[in-house]
Amino acid sequence: DAKTTQPPSMDCAEGRAANLPCNHSTISGNEYVYWYRQIHSQGPQYIIHGLKNNETNEMASLIITEDRKSSTLILPHATLRDTAVYYCIVRGLSGNTPLVFGKGTRLSVIA
Amino acid sequence: GAVVSQHPSWVICKSGTSVKIECRSLDFQATTMFWYRQFPKQSLMLMATSNEGSKATYEQGVEKDKFLINHASLTLSTLTVTSAHPEDSSFYICSARDVQGKWTEAFFGQGTRLTVV
Numbered sequence: 001d002a003k004t005t006q007p008p009s010m011d012c013a014e015g016r017a018a019n020l021p022c023n024h025s026t027i028s029g030n031e032y033v034y035w036y037r038q039i040h041s042q043g044p045q046y047i048i049h050g051l052k053n054n055e056t057n058e059m060a061s062l063i064i065t066e067d068r069k070s071s072t073l074i075l076p077h078a079t080l081r082d083t084a085v086y087y088c089i090v091r092g093l094s095g096n097t098p099l100v101f102g103k104g105t106r107l108s109v110i111a
Numbered sequence: 112g113a114v115v116s117q118h119p120s121w122v123i124c125k126s127g128t129s130v131k132i133e134c135r136s137l138d139f140q141a142t143t144m145f146w147y148r149q150f151p152k153q154s155l156m157l158m159a160t161s162n163e164g165s166k167a168t169y170e171q172g173v174e175k176d177k178f179l180i181n182h183a184s185l186t187l188s189t190l191t192v193t194s195a196h197p198e199d200s201s202f203y204i205c206s207a208r209d210v211q212g213k214w215t216e217a218f219f220g221q222g223t224r225l226t227v228v
Contacts, residue, residue, distance in 0.1 A: 034216065043117070043204045043219035044155070087154075096162075098145045099206065099217055101155040 004088045009106040012082075018075040020105050022088030025069040031092050033064060034099070035073045037084040044087065044101075047073065078109045113139045115207050117220025124195055124227055132190045132223045134205030140185035141207035145217070146178075149202040161188045195227045 005023040012018040024033065034049040048055055048062045050071075055062045061074040075082055087104040091097055114137040124130050134144055142163045147155040159180055160168045167180035177199075179191040188207075192199055205220045 036219075038155075041202070041222070041224070043115075043222045044206075046216045046218060049216055093215055096143050096160070098157050098160060100157065101147075103154050 004090055004102055006086070006088055006102065006105045008103065009108070011108050011110055012075075012078045014080060014109050014111050015077055018078040018082065018107055018109070020073040020075075020086050020088075020107065021070065022073070023070045024088070024090045027068050027090050031090050033062065033068075033071050034089045034091065035060070035062065035086065036089065036099070037082075037086045038104070039081075039084045047086075078107075080109050080111060083107060083109045113137075113207075113209055113218045115205065115218045115220045117205055117223055119223060120221060121224040122226070124225070126196055126227055127194055129191055129193045130195055130225060132192075132203055132205075132225075134188045134190070134207070134220050136186045136207045136209070136218075139207075139209035141188075141209065142185060143208060144182060144188040145206040146180060146188075146190050147204045147206065149204060149222075155204060158190075192225065195225070197227045200225055200227045 032049050032051050035047040036044040038044045048060050050062045064071045085104040085106050087101050089099050116135045116137055118133045144161040146158045148158050149155045157170050158173045161180045161182040163182045163185050169175045182188040202222050202224050204222045206217045208217045
């Protein structure tokens with residue numbers, strides 16, 4: 001699976017949009033971009049994933065660049081409960097392949 | 112999304128004893144489950160891949176005789192930490208995917224905090 005690079009930490013004011021970047025310059029054509037987050041002392045929570053088109057669900061939006069070498073996770077109105085470590089992971093759809101976690105971005109939402 | 116239930120959520124045990132952690136997929140079948148370990152302020156590290164009806168595949172550096180994995184059914188995998196020692200104290204997390212169903216993403220249990228004293 002391709003490697004990803006994320007900033008170690010970010011701050012965001014409550015109520016504002018949080019934009020979390022991820023670089024994945026070695027992504028291959030059949031690999032998806034997945035985002036998970038981990039709130040302190042809990043298991044990771046799935047947020048969203050995409051291949052090449054932008055995606056949106058009730059939690060977030062995922063913007064993938066046209067060359068697919070980077071993406072941005074957008075939390076449109078961050079709340080204090082969104083404080084967590086956010087992981088960007090690139091992988092194929094094979095069910096037997098585990099997710100490999102990098103260090104992620106620690107997002108702190110500030111009141 | 113689908114639900115993965117992990118039990119117990121925390122456990123304290125004496126050094127030298129064994130501890131069993133259960134991971135269940137509640138509303139889907141998982142032919143493959145994954146076990147991770149997470150030390151404080153570190154990311155999740157994959158320990159092993161658990162396959163239903165066959166032996167688990169362990170990552171390099173993970174002792175298979177110490178961390179026994181059983182995946183006897185399509186909805187249950189167990190991790191047994193044998194002869195636990197203080198250095199085994201960690202946050203253990205399981206994950207499962209519905210490889211034959213509607214969900215393509217992996218879902219995680221809530222984790223088990225193991226403290227060995």
